[in-house]
Amino acid sequence: MGKIQTVTLFADWEPTNDFKLGLKDVEGKLTYLGSQVWRNPELKIVEKEMPSIGSEEVLIKVKACGICGSDVHMAQSDDEGYVLYPGLTAFPVTLGHEFSGVVAKAGEKAINKRTGKKYQEGEAVCSEEMLWCGSCRPCADGYPNHCERLQESGFSCDGAFAEYIKVNARYVWSLEDLRENYDQNEVFLAGSLVEPASVAYNAVIERGGGIRPGDNVVILGGGPIGLAAVAILKRAGAARVILSEPSEVRASLGKKIGADYIINPLKENFTQRVLEITEGLGAKIYLEATGLPDKVFPDIEQTIWQGKQINSVVIVVARSAKKIPLSGEVFQVRRASVVGSQGHSGHGTFPRVISAMASGMNILPLITKRISLEEVPENITLLQTSQEECKITAVLK
Amino acid sequence: MGKIQTVTLFADWEPTNDFKLGLKDVEGKLTYLGSQVWRNPELKIVEKEMPSIGSEEVLIKVKACGICGSDVHMAQSDDEGYVLYPGLTAFPVTLGHEFSGVVAKAGEKAINKRTGKKYQEGEAVCSEEMLWCGSCRPCADGYPNHCERLQESGFSCDGAFAEYIKVNARYVWSLEDLRENYDQNEVFLAGSLVEPASVAYNAVIERGGGIRPGDNVVILGGGPIGLAAVAILKRAGAARVILSEPSEVRASLGKKIGADYIINPLKENFTQRVLEITEGLGAKIYLEATGLPDKVFPDIEQTIWQGKQINSVVIVVARSAKKIPLSGEVFQVRRASVVGSQGHSGHGTFPRVISAMASGMNILPLITKRISLEEVPENITLLQTSQEECKITAVLK
Amino acid sequence: MGKIQTVTLFADWEPTNDFKLGLKDVEGKLTYLGSQVWRNPELKIVEKEMPSIGSEEVLIKVKACGICGSDVHMAQSDDEGYVLYPGLTAFPVTLGHEFSGVVAKAGEKAINKRTGKKYQEGEAVCSEEMLWCGSCRPCADGYPNHCERLQESGFSCDGAFAEYIKVNARYVWSLEDLRENYDQNEVFLAGSLVEPASVAYNAVIERGGGIRPGDNVVILGGGPIGLAAVAILKRAGAARVILSEPSEVRASLGKKIGADYIINPLKENFTQRVLEITEGLGAKIYLEATGLPDKVFPDIEQTIWQGKQINSVVIVVARSAKKIPLSGEVFQVRRASVVGSQGHSGHGTFPRVISAMASGMNILPLITKRISLEEVPENITLLQTSQEECKITAVLK
Amino acid sequence: MGKIQTVTLFADWEPTNDFKLGLKDVEGKLTYLGSQVWRNPELKIVEKEMPSIGSEEVLIKVKACGICGSDVHMAQSDDEGYVLYPGLTAFPVTLGHEFSGVVAKAGEKAINKRTGKKYQEGEAVCSEEMLWCGSCRPCADGYPNHCERLQESGFSCDGAFAEYIKVNARYVWSLEDLRENYDQNEVFLAGSLVEPASVAYNAVIERGGGIRPGDNVVILGGGPIGLAAVAILKRAGAARVILSEPSEVRASLGKKIGADYIINPLKENFTQRVLEITEGLGAKIYLEATGLPDKVFPDIEQTIWQGKQINSVVIVVARSAKKIPLSGEVFQVRRASVVGSQGHSGHGTFPRVISAMASGMNILPLITKRISLEEVPENITLLQTSQEECKITAVLK
Secondary structure, three states, X not given: OOEEEEEEEEEEEOOOOOOOOOOOOEOOOXXXXXXXXXXXXXXXXXXXXXXXXXXXXXXXXXXXXXXXXXXXXXXXXOOOOEEOOOOOEOOOEEOOOEEEEEEEEEOOOOEOOOOOOEOOOOOEEEEOOEXXXXXXXXXXXXXXXXXXXXXXXXXXXXXXXXXXXXXXXXXXXXXXXXXXXXXXXHHHXXXXXXXXXXXXXXHHHHHOOOOOOOOEEEEEOOOHHHHHHHHHHHHOOOOEEEEEOOOHHHHHHHHHHOOOEXXXXXXXXXXXXXXXXXXXXXXXXXXXXXXXXXXXXXXXXXXXXXXXXXOOEEEEXXXXXXXXXXXXXXXXXXXXXXXXXXXXXXXXXXXXXXXXXXXXXXXXXXXXXXXXXXXXXXXXHHOOOOOOOOEEEEEOO | OOEEEEEEEEEEEOOOOOOOOOOOOEOOOEEOOHXXXXXXXXXXXXXXXXXXXXXXXXXXXXXXXXXXXXXXXXXXXXXXXXXXXXXOEOOOEEOOOEEEEEEEEEOOOOEOOOOOOEOOOOOEEEEOOEEOOOOOHHHHHOOHHHOOOOEEEOOOEOOOOEOEEEEEHHHEEEOHHHHHOOOHHHHHHHHHOHHHHHHHHHHHXXXXXXXXXXXXXXXXXXXXXXXXXXXXXXXXXXXXXXXXXXXXXXXXHHHHHOOOEEEOOOOOOHHHHHHHHOOOOOOOEEEEOOOOHHHHHHHHHHHHHHOOOOOOEEEEOOOOOOEEEEEHHHHHHOOOEEEEOOOOOOOOHHHHHHHHHHOOOOOHHHEEEEEOHHHHHHHHHHOOOOOOOOEEEEEOO | OOEEEEEEEEEEEOOOOXXXXXXXXXXXXXXXXHHHOEEEEEEEEEEEEOOOOOOOEEEEEEEEEEOOHHHHHHHOEOOOOEEOOOOOEOOOEEXXXXXXXXXXXXXXXXXXXXXXXXXXXOOEEEEOXXXXXXXXXXXXXXXXXXXXXXXXXXXXXXXXXXXXXXXXXXXXXXXXXXHXXXXXXXXXXXXXXXXXXXXXXXXXXXXXXXXXXXXXXXXXXXOHHHHHHHHHHHHOOOOEEEEEOOOHHHHHHHHXXXXXXXXXXXXXXHHXXXXXXXXXXXXXXXXXXXXXXXXXXXXHHHHXXXXXXOOOEEEEOOOOOOEEEEEHHHHHHOOOEEEEOOOOOOOOHHHHHHHHHHOOOOOHHHEEEEEOHHHHHHHHHHOOOOOOOOEEEEEOO | OOEEEEEEEEEEEOOOOOOOOOOOOEOOOEEOOHHHOEEEEEEEEEEEEOOOOOOOEEEEEEEEEEOOHHHHHHHOEOOXXXXXXXXXXXXXXXXXXXXXXXXXXXXXXXXEOOOOEEOOOOOEEEEOOEEOOOOOHHHHHOOHHHOOOOEEEOOOEOOOOEOEEEEEHHHEEEOHHHXXXXXXXXXXXXXXXXXXXXXXXXXHHHHOOOOOOOOEEEEEOOOHHHHHHHHHXXXXXXXXXXXXXXXXXXXXXXXXXXXXXXEOOOOOOHHHHHHHHOOOOOOOEEEEOOOOHXXXXXXXXXXXXXXXXXOOEEEEOOOOOOEEEXXXXXXXXXXXXXXXXXXXXXXXXXXXXXXXXXXXXXOHHHEEEEEOXXXXXXXXXXXXXXXXXOEEEEEOO
16 A cells, blocks of 8 residues: 655653553553653654555545644653653654545445545545544543543554544544635645634533623633634624733734734733723633633632623633632632533534634634644744744645 | 603504403503404604603613514504504503613612613613513513513503603613714614614524524524524524525625525525535524414424434524424434523623624614604504515604 | 344335335345335244354343333234334344343453443443444434434344343443342343433433422323333422323322322313412423323413413423424413433433432332243233233343 | 511621721621621610511511521621621621511512412511612623622611511512421421522522432531532432531431431541442532532542542532632543532522422421520520531521
8 A cells, every 4th residue: 555654753661760550551552641651752754554444444645734732742851851741642653633634545334424424535524633432431421522541643543744644434524614615725724723623612612601692701822722712702702802812923813813802911910901891891701721720810710800790601721730729709709610621522513613614714824834744843843942833734735 | 841752652442352351451551462452553743741760760862763563563453443463552652662862860779780880871771671570480580581570661651762761770771882883873773773683682592592603593584583683693603694585675684684595485495495505404593583483384394304403493483373383203303492482681681782783793784764753653654564674763863 | 152032023025115215224124114114023032143242342141121112013013014113123133122131241342331441241231222323423412312323222133132132332331330229130120121211311301401309390191201201300309290191000100100190181181280289380391201292282382371380391202293283472471492302322311310220219110010031022912902011021030 | 566576786887997988888887898897796685666568578477587607607706806797787787587487468569479469468488588689780680699789688687586577579489388298387497498498509409500310419518508408419319419527416417318428528538438439430519518618629629530420510609718729630631610609599499499398308407406586696606606506496486
């Protein structure tokens, strides 16, 4: 079947003293605690065998694949050489999980959810990154984001910084709807954003309960997830979308993508500004997408406390090990709540994100730089230090 | 205090033989079954005393008031002279309940929900039409649209086709938010549409459960409620808003206000068209706003049956005495449901409609004709026969 | 591996003239429209090969299996010899899908949802009957009851009126929790009721939205589903559980299982009685489990109309081809809704039913007769004419 | 009209230096910050005028009234003589807000929500303590527990440690349903518990979203609210109701009222015990009713983290000024949330609590001591130091 080019991450299995092999870990191969095991990460362009597919799988010719923060953290190491990424990993692995492409081949039982029939060659598609098992209790109950036996594309099995990738059809979603409003290239660029946009959608719509047209929202943090949330909540009818983000580059992207107001939390008083903008009301949704919850939560709470809005929901989507100091009384008096959010699968999220994109929600501005597959390693390295770019995306022929 | 001009409806209390005075009816004065009691309706321009307000009331100088279908039916009679409107009525009464104006005077306890303080003179406002009691069980439980002791502005007490109207502050909502994006006149025109738009909002958002961005919706019937629903659901992020409406005038208004597709159900196959437009999916929401449920329901059901969409909700907002023939199996296999909807009060609906209008949801095209207070009677009569206009609105100085 | 005894249904593939082979039908073997194809059904005790399992499957030694109404309809024919059951069928097939047993063998990847590890021999288990694919859009979205590629145990693949059955572990649920409060035999009898109880649970809790403690409910129809719903809603804190059922045998079972009041709809005025019992309020939930929706719906509607309760939900769980005549105004004025319900899978239903049974919800009285595997055919035949028994259950050693 | 006996709290208006008169405070009379203003509290038996009622009010002859923790804190002072109770207060005031009685007289518009007609003399009733305005935005939107212009019976206006009390009929609920299952005295004892039980019901059912039959729950803290929650959740079908409470007296009351398991958090490892009892699952609801959230929250979090249950909700109902240290990751990985809860009004809570009590939910064991009106002062004082009793209730002739 020939060979394919890939961007593969290598690292050494050298567990720290603290590490204990977990029940689902595999000695020398796979762990749920990456940063305690993997040392000396190295990115290489490597040739691999063309994947051969099973009866429920599709082979996808990759057309676009974006670099995610976790790609950066897998390839980045601390002072002792351990990778920064703390989660599920099995190296060496082809990186890349925010991708789109066209179906090159499909197994006999590889069903296209759009048509109910076997995938056809040439169908534009994207895929979930979370390979949920479909059989554990959370999966059976309808919560695949909390699968007990998750595998992850580009983390624990080969990803999409490659010419081809194979995926079980259950994780694949058609992008054909995008063709009407996007040109040939844009279809795949937009398609590569479906995954991160679905993380944002899961956070604000599924976990946060969404909004009703006319509600106000505040997004804290203008990374790709925060910015996608800006676009989604604007689309959902938010009256005032407020983005709190100190970087001017990100703030200007936010404006382009749907934010009505920008707050620079380093220069302005967050609470005062939110209350000014909302005429004393405050917001229905506060999305914590900064990764600094200990820093921003007191401001959020103060705004909820002083504003007249009841039923506010604070959604914590960014990961952080920091404790969040919560004042029960604020949440009692204002009938507020806090929810944690993870993942992008299930709940009709992927197809709705695609449908929203197809009908006018344009988040292409998130992609600020296009590169070739060969340029992926250097750009992953670049992102370890630079915040100039938002999403850097490899485009393949 | 001086006199004010009003458009008042007179009629004779001549109960039919079938009529039995209800528990809450008042002999010669008020009934819950208008069409069985009132005969020989007559619209007159009448001078009345300036209303004097209580401590919780505001006096509103009316700036705009639209003609509603129920105004038409109250003034229209059948072959035996009985009015067509079947509901709560107490004649003679000043008509008019879709209105806006400015506060001319406020009682000591007339609190502005926007500020939490007493209403100030000059505040732009509109009002609910449903004067819920706040004390019966549905009201106490949070369902004022189902108040057991409802009074209705412009039906059972004096309405807003008048220079001034008094209303308890609890029903009044500030329009000040509109001033930023609407000019002086438009503020009040838009404000007079808040009431009908809230009927639509209550139907599709509160009762229908709303949508998630990317869902498809179908609105059947392009009257003011159906058209407002078009705008609201577009605002809520619907991917494809489909309006089924035979009149070209209405269809073109629909397009202007947010419909992506129009179906002419008299010329096209409804089910086939919906499935074509949605690529075989169908819609999450079907709004029955035609008043002909027996005619359109089989089409809706067929579309649900043939489409792949599960969890569809059919919302019945238009009133009709016709039985709806429902096939249980369709609703079982497609996990669908039917809900009835009435009213516009409670659930944060009025303030959210105003907020949505203030931030970009423009439904001013619904108003196709502007008239003076004096022209109201002839235009109410006109609407008995003509469907040329959508909303005819009296503008006062 | 040896042989096993089974109760197998044979029939001839003789499609009627109206029948058209569907997309997912298989000529001579499988159809989605049983009653248009299968003729001359015959039940036989047949020996088959012991099933051999795949890596995700478990082999279950059957301990108890109840006869369901659909078993009866598959074996029963009309005047022209066609079977009565209208749905998915592939004959010859071993019948039986309401069952429990113990794990005899498990594949390497056959994970026990209770422990997160491979199934152990001897684990008491039951299984869903609906073999959802886990990959189509409804499955991926979390709605396995609406799977587009459903197979059904005991309908389109071999069921549990047999000494052994194999099932993919994803459909299997542990009954170990029952051991504390049920004796050795009861564990399996109770376990065989989990499937029908889950159909009821899905209807009233998942689809009907459940109740809050203190609400009233009405169940129409005292078959196994209706009776299980009685027990579930009593358990959920219903203040007054009213069962409408003409048969005295069923009514008395209803009382035993949790009904507070019985209405005999053939002798009493349904609406009047419900309003008497509920002191004029009516019910939050009306479960249509009679299969005669055209007959009972007008009574339900009248009760909703006359009662003070708002937000009533009518759940249609019994199958019927009859049209239901719905009055929109009733559902508008009373803020009511109608939902269709099918299936028992997903939404955490099976494990919660088991947990409820384990902690005190006893529905064993539903089983009114215990038989051996050999007696299954004659008892299926018996149920074609007799309504004396509720659930007849085969008990295996 | 004669005189009535009351238990009245007197205190001196001596604001601390930090105190600033709030917008809604009234100099010398009423404040929202009791503990910063009132000094030298003194309880006296005082004779007052029989209240005279307005047209929407009822005069209630009090039959039972329980002592609440806030009664204790209003009468208790710190080292400098300031009362401990921090909230809305207007002294002198008759204390008492957990009460029941019979209607002695009713205004013309004092409507009984049970009948839809004017209250009759002799009707057994109880009342909400929160006198929501019905006109501010939270009230209009359906959230009376968050009324912006709240008054409170027994705090800012005369309460029910008195022979008679007057209340606006909108806050009054009939207890007639209790007569069937409770004897003459018990009706009023049970009725006096409706208010605290409604605080618990609002927390676990309205704010916490309730449970589905078969879910597990953990209540932390066996005060009256925690214990009422035990009874309510048992009633709602909880499989395992676990009460964490160090006092043996309270624990034994918990058992009597519905707890299946008791944890003594001072002697046992909370997380380990919960996971043992629930076989590794954990609970759907954790109710923080201890007032020590900083102490118990880490245990709750650890249990959520180690258990397999997803979608847990932590409800904070007890008031505390302490910060709660929240780990975002736990709430992300386990799809969990935290909600604050306050109040007992709205959402159909009072009538459902009464209905649940009427049909079998017996929380009378909460009342461990019955006293006369004259004994109220000494028992309020007793409760400042003793935890022997749960609810002490004054019984009037």
